[in-house]
Amino acid sequence: MIANPYTQADWNAVIPLFIVGGAALIVLLADLVSPKYANRYVSMAIGILGLIGGGVYAGTTYGVSHNAFGGGFILGGFAVVLQEVIVISAIFSIALFGAIGRGDRIAGSVALMLWSTAGAMLMAGAANLMTIFLGLELLSLGLYCLCGLADRPTSRESALKYLILSSTASGFLLFGMALLFGATGSVTLAALTTPAVAVNPLYWLGGGLFLVGLAFKLSLVPFHVWSPDVYEGAPLPVTAFMSVVTKAGTLAVFARFAYAAIPAHASNALLIPFFIIAGISMIAGNLGMLAQTDMKRLLAYSGIAQIGYIVASLAGGTDQGVRYAIYYLVAYMFMNLGAFAIVALLSTDKEEGSSIASFHGLAQRRPVLAAVMTFFLLALAGFPPTAGFLGKILILSTNVSAGFPWLAALLIAGTAISLYAYFKVIRLMYDRHAKPQALPSVQAPLAYVSMAVCVILVVVMTFYPYTPSNVLPLVK
């Protein structure tokens, strides 16, 4: 008999994943027995409860620092905070199911979303190449199905595009991992820091391919072209989910790699190209927003630029850099999910209200929604008094002090461009010449709640800018 090498503490570290994954099974079982008129809400309720359970359990381990499964999964401040981000955005995304497509059964979608969440949570703590890939695939497999679940051609297109392109990226990532393994003979990230590996060409090739894979998942330019199409086609809650969760999970992997898996003298040569593409993403993403006529596409391009800002915060490998990246990620999560909640509230049973035309004259029809949407767009553009404003200040100052003023300059330039795109929507909402349109009547209390929570948190974060202090080191 083989002795189990893992201790109780190792399993405790991944209990939140099991709670979330187990909740998915319960959702599916409950759907079989629940009455037809209520199955939607049963699925949503179990899903959200499972996520809350997982999130709360993960929260209790905030102070714990443990190297689980021989370095495969590292429990610590960073992993826990990222897991909370992932769990919260999953909760907000599931809440949006209440507002759209009221005729459909959603148990399958909710279950898939929970499994994807578990995958992203694994990525948040993954510290060897195997667990990184495991988490990434668990996240992606669920999303391939989720993207195709809406009953319209663009949704199927979205699923196919995401499947093919994301698999290609996974291929890059896997090949890079294989080469890294070849260079070091170990799958743990910590082993990559030995200075000797930096002379091995396999290491450079492997590291490069690995980063290309990550850039694709983060949708950084020039690997971003898939994201607007996929976002546009996927059902609204799935788009909201993807816009934060995939990025948070991948960002965790990138941060861990950049901070703790590169020999000190090699880090600039390997990472500077990555920061350059982050800088280009800030410009290109914001330029891409200008021509959009669909809110989901607009937010996709906006996400490309915003992820560029977050990655830029990690430049220089400073302690404050990773803290401000987390701050901005949390801010981005609330701003973005708030905007998606409003799109959901403009949707009808038949059609998602994501066309920008449906915002035309919104201020006359739904003044409160228009005002709140204005708030979120202002926040995304970096206007005060929002977390988007303070986050930008924090990233700018970390860039300046870490010796990357050119990233700060690109951030400023990108933000200036984005202004036009965001204000175009604001202006459309307040157009005094707009013709009155019919009101979609939406009974979606959860979407209203999540909208309000997002507004409050985005403001509160500005004046109480808490950033977690125990995030480093990322690998022991």
Added chain:
Amino acid sequence: MSLVLIVLPILAGCALFFVPRSDRTVSRITGCVVAAITFFLPLVTGNDGAISAHWLSRPFTASLHFAWGGLSFWIVLLLALCTFCAILATNMPQTRTMIALLLMLEGTMMGLFTARDILAFALFWDLMLIPPFFALVGWGEHRDTAWRYLIYNFAGGLLLLLATAAFGVIYGSTDVIGTGHSIAGAWAPWIFAGFAIAFAVKTPLFPFHTWMPATYSDTPPPMVAVVSALQSKGGLYGFLVIGLPFLGSAMAQWKWIFIIASLVSLLYGAYIALVQTDAKRVVAYSSLSHLGLIVLGIFSFSGVAVQGVLVYIIAHGLFSAALFLILGYFEEREGTRSLARLGGLGALNPKLAGAFTIAALAALGLPGLAGFAGELVILSGVFQSGYFWPALIALIPIVLASAYMLRLLQDIINGPQVKDIPERTDLSWVEGLAVAPLLAALVVLGCYPHAVTATAAAFTAPLAAVQPQAAGTLALTKEQHDR
């Protein structure tokens, strides 16, 4: 206490959106009461209303720190007064919405002018763009104007943000307005450049002014009165409280750029004002010219000139607000503001014509009114500190000011009465009340500018720090010139 100045108008503005859209009375009374409270609060409390709350400790220290001491005191009073008058004068479709926007604008600018922390200053710097943007969206005549206003000013705001971040990282704290330790080193000129471009866009100074005439002519009169009187002072205030105390040496290094830009603004603004046919644009370009004079005064680094600058900042606020409000009355009555169409209003509207004359005379610098006191002191300060030619060149636009202001007066008030504009009613009671405080303040300040110049003492130390180096730079420039 200073938090009341910021929060009360903003909350009142938000609350007004809950009264019916067509309401006039309730919103006007609420607006006036709120503006009056913000006016009397600093007067009666007798302290500087300081309030401070910790905000950031990393990457630099920042606090939400507000107070109305020193120069802020007079600007706060001016802002409250202008807002009061503008709200009283608001009479247009959707009065309620305009008053709500005016109140929000007041609150955000109160934040700007009472901020003692550069980060808080930057926060309100961006925030104060939003109410005028919505005013342009809601009432503007041209689609582009709102964009031009927003994009120009927000781009400036972003540079301000970058400069603030760099300032914080290098200095360790942004909670510094009102203190002063000069920053030196390789970064200082760049930080100053960031601040300076933001301030120059807002003022506006010559190459960055192109958003201004369209914005001033498109924005409805009550809003433009406040924007031209106060928002443009944001940049000048920034030069005084952030530029001089902290970046004095960088300012001295680059001063010739600003002196030349301010002289160009002076001449160019005056010249264009002379040929414009849109009454609001005449005042807009005259503003460019007048504010150029203030920038010249600041960059002469003379203690005397700075006293004049303070007086002229307040005076310009008073007369430009009065002029825009009165032009608004004309436009409302006649439906046009083209100087070619207007004419002969003086005979039938003596009170309106009288008010207009006082405001215009203040603008052209008639002795006894506040404009004169400011101009005279600035010019003598500039002259005293050795800038003979700039002072001489700056005299030309002052002569031109008489020309374009008298032309404005003549075209509107004198001349033959235009036949096809039937309705002529004189200043109503409320309308009169809306401009009377501004005109009265112009007279008081013109006779007794000392109240304002007393606050100039705060700027003596930073000026003294800059002076020797200023002389050195001047000598260097002369040498280069000789070569």
